[in-house]
Amino acid sequence: MIRHHSYRYLFYSGIVNGIGDRFSQVAVLTLLLQLTGSGVAVGAALGLRVIPYLLLSPLGGRLADRLNKKWILMLTDVFRLPFALSFLLVDTKEMVWLVFTAMFILACGEAVYQPVRKSFIASIVEKEDLVKVNGWEQLLQGVVLIAGSITGGVVAYVFGTSFAFWLNGLSFITAAVLLLALKGGTYNSHFEKEHRRRRIEWKGWMMFILAIQLVGATMDGAFNVLISVYGAETFPLGELGVGFLYGALGTGLVASFFFSSKIKSYRLPLCLALLIIEGGLHLLASRMTIFPGLWFTFVTIALTGGIMGTLLDAFLMKHTKAEEQGRVLGWMESWANVQLGLMMLSSGWFLDVYSARTLGLWGGGIGIAGGVLLLGFYFLFKKKVEAESSLDKGSLETGRDPQQKDGKEGF
Template sequence: MSFTTVDAVLPTSRWRDVYLTAGARAVSACGDYLAAISLALALQSAGAGGIAVSGVMLAAALPLVLLAPLTGRLADRMDSRTLLVGAGGAQAGCCVVLAYAERVDVILVFVALLACGLAVTQPTLAALLPEMVRRVDLPRASALNQTAALLGMLLAPGLAGLLVGQFGVRVPLLIDAASYLALVAAGLLLRTRRGGRRTTASTRPPGPAPVTPAAVAGIRPAAGWRLRRDPLLWTMVVAVAGTIAGVGAVNVIEVFYVRETLHASTTMFGLVSTAWILGMLIGAGLLARTARRARDDGALAQGVLVLLGLACLAVALGAVVPAAGWLLPLWLIGGVANGGLNVFSNLVLTNRVPPAERGRAFAAQGAANQGAGMFGFLVGGVLLARFAPRPLVAVTGLAGLAVVLAVTPIVLRAARRERRAGPVTGPEGAALATSVPAA
């Protein structure tokens, strides 16, 4: 089942808004990743253990999980401009304070406050993108936005290694504070807006209301959209989150594996991190066209599983390398799979969620992934206190593969059931498309 409302309103896609959003994401993503890597390097260089590094990562992830029910509703009900300007400004202020903080507890508090802002801006931007473009252009627009964010992240590891080595952690954090102003500028300049009074006026076409998953299931409209009422989408979200829970500990282990086990420099660590991001950049661009040509949402969900498995396999193979340089091609392959599965999964969600509920949907998806990542961060920090990094890298990759194998039959059954049910009939008897149109 799909929701095709924007094409009925937009004769052409609003590419100006897409490019503005992409530019804002590139700048803010560079600042975010720069700050994250700088903090990890600073803690590791100061002799902090895995618990300290995982504590910072947990502080950055916890608000995105706990606040998802609230921030998803805010993204759907409040004016997107208000949210972007307000959250971006608050994040810039918090980052300035964080740059001058010295106590670990203060650092953790302000990292968490920055994440509170991210919990607002992420679903807001994600739900805005489908309103900017016609449905046939959505894979391209999604890949473009992901590419822009990844380009920003590509610059961050090298900058982090250089700036931390020369100036310490303060300068990178001040640069991160300035990057949040890009979100404020985007909020002021974007013509596309949703939430508040203008959600229905700007996005709903004239005529009968669109068919929703609740309506198809015979549920009264008042009951609203629920993720668990869509078996295919629900199983895909669970599959991705479960895999992240299995393999996510590598994000904590990686810095110790590269720096201490493989005896690499901070520059090489930056290059290894860059390789994964570069792969994501390539994967988003290459696989966007494949996403557009997919048979239906079931095929997209199956593609997500294949790409998840490939990414986990790359991580598992990384445990046997003799030197950090060997990680570069493996991380590049894993990143390609990661970038592709992001495009696939976001397209499935957009296809299957009513426009007015997409803020909640993207917040729920983000909360599932962040919650799974938090589990990985915690496990990684605990295990590093007892075991060497190399076997832990192998365990994380194999754990992710095990989750993919376990959930694959469930996703396949959901896809088969939907195909047997056939197309959904709209209010005037016309069949609603269940596939993504080809270019």
């Protein structure tokens, strides 16, 4: 499929773009810790990156529904190039403001880029291949984390942060060129036939999926700040520690591709079970006293989260009407990333008062409690929907074709 489908250009471009971004992120976070010595600075920088998602992700979704998706993706890559190189000017504590400014503008481009990319995937990939392709997306993130973070940590450690910033700039140009060959983007007609369900039920399920993503974002917001602190301070390994921990996440995401591709029957309770398990793994990570154990725990966290992300994205793409895919995916990106940013920002402040291990403990607890609570709401909502439904068991009320086997597409 990668060799012959138009999606391959999105995949290759995403690999190049993501690796460059990881080179830069490892270097930037290390630079901030060196110049400021503050966990607040790291949390603020990470939090600032996702604030633009509040307004620009919905905008990106609307643009995807109206304009040429390929050119939007290419323009966002080109637009971000000069700001990616601006980190080269930062060499003193007084220049830290430029780091925050550049990260904010880069995040603006990313906030537009991501919903357009997801909308493009939904429009060129057949329904039966959505889980497979979303598994490839998790594989992409895994490769990016392994190749970008570990190599980025080594590059920054050996050659300095400036070299990593130059490579990030080059990646934007290369990614835009790869997209030139991308074709497609017209909507598949099967979406129109398969999603004639009552509006109120559809909105209910979408809100439920959003709630799952918000709980996950709350937990992951603390986790994103802890990656740098665990690697550089709790286990004092500097850039190498940060790089290897990001590499562990990449390893888990690569593994999630192989696991998710084997899943034939899935519904939202499986996603909630994975959320609860991930919360437990965060608790375990906060108690680890040896770096290899922490590394392996990070792998399993990414494995669990990668499978859950694959299934949730497949649900969204299957159950959203063609003309609304950009807007729905944009709003989902917006809310989830804003929550992620707020949690990263608050986590930075939290680290000035409490230890990293305490923050990890609380983050895992949020995932477990949120997952259990949502699981209860799921069964209540499902019971209500079934009671009000006047459709047959095999109808599109549950989001699946009557001709298909039970358990493959419903919520």
